[in-house]
Amino acid sequence: MYSEKVMDHFMNPRNVGEIENASGVGTVGNAKCGDIMRMYLDIDDNGIINDVKFKTFGCGAAVATSSMATELVKGKTIQQALEVTNKAVMEALDGLPPVKVHCSLLAEEAIHAALWDYAEKH
């Protein structure tokens, strides 16, 4: 049902946690399943995402996509991070079952919300 990469990122999720005094924080909820996610970004003066952490109450698919998404935006510019879609994240994970695609949206939405929070503060 799940690819090896999904299982790897579910069993050993990368970048779980919080960032104190983060440059941007995004919290989103998923109406379909009621799950929530929070994404923390640390962005330097050159607009580079130096660090990113997430916390979620979501399922294994939400954990795996967030883990992969944080890996994909780390070290990138804000513009590059905005181009990391949930489609790109799912491809990097070798796919997700259709019923779990809505879970992958949490990561994309939380990153966008955190970038928006950063933009509003600067």
Next chain:
Amino acid sequence: MYSEKVMDHFMNPRNVGEIENASGVGTVGNAKCGDIMRMYLDIDDNGIINDVKFKTFGCGAAVATSSMATELVKGKTIQQALEVTNKAVMEALDGLPPVKVHCSLLAEEAIHAALWDYAEKH
């Protein structure tokens, strides 16, 4: 949104793992969200559940209810374990938001499936 007990069992889930050569194993899926769970029971000659472990790909609510459910059936007889409903588990957790009630069904169904597996083998 979530009670302290739910957060406690989500952050520090009890009885996560597998039991080798378990007396009964139950695997169930949740049609609503596509999540899966497996429950392992170790039942002694007197019909007492000596040990119980679970693994799930489900969300935080699924983790918390499974964790609480395993605590409630451990040390109990098969008959007593059958009486641990998802309603009892939710009450022990001080409730769950309505949108997450379907998640709590995974634990009850997985325990029943594992007891059924045990009964078929004996």
